[in-house]
Amino acid sequence: MSDGYCDVDFSDASSELDPVEFFSITNPVARKGHECFECKETIPVGSRHQHAAYKFEGKFCSDRRCASCAEVAAEFGYFIFGGCLWSEMEEQWSNGANVQGCIARLTTVKARELMRRRWLRWKGLG
Numbered sequence: 001m002s003d004g005y006c007d008v009d010f011s012d013a014s015s016e017l018d019p020v021e022f023f024s025i026t027n028p029v030a031r032k033g034h035e036c037f038e039c040k041e042t043i044p045v046g047s048r049h050q051h052a053a054y055k056f057e058g059k060f061c062s063d064r065r066c067a068s069c070a071e072v073a074a075e076f077g078y079f080i081f082g083g084c085l086w087s088e089m090e091e092q093w094s095n096g097a098n099v100q101g102c103i104a105r106l107t108t109v110k111a112r113e114l115m116r117r118r119w120l121r122w123k124g125l126g
Helices: 068-075 085-094 097-106 109-123
Strands: 022-026 048-054 060-067
Touching: 048 068, 048 109, 060 068, 068 085, 085 097, 085 109, 097 109
Parallel strands: none
Antiparallel strands: 022 048, 048 060
């Protein structure tokens, strides 16, 4: 594996789950602060983010992703909601995915910084 290569791809992961009864996703501007259910950081007032509402196993759920987590999820084909994006990413890193190659796949500085912070935390360095 070269230093710049990242083979993380979750696009088939959602096929292993039970289907949801309904699903709606929007990209609102936050009117109040929210917590991102993936990274647990605050989604500040005035920032665009992802809001998912769905019914799974008979329960109504509502989750919010900050723009950076939404970019990471989209880039790596992670279409599952519920707060497991970073634990799944850590598993990929444990299996040899190169973090620099993964960071290079992202387009915004904020998403790249978030991935770097999460990797440092996973390595016990941050």
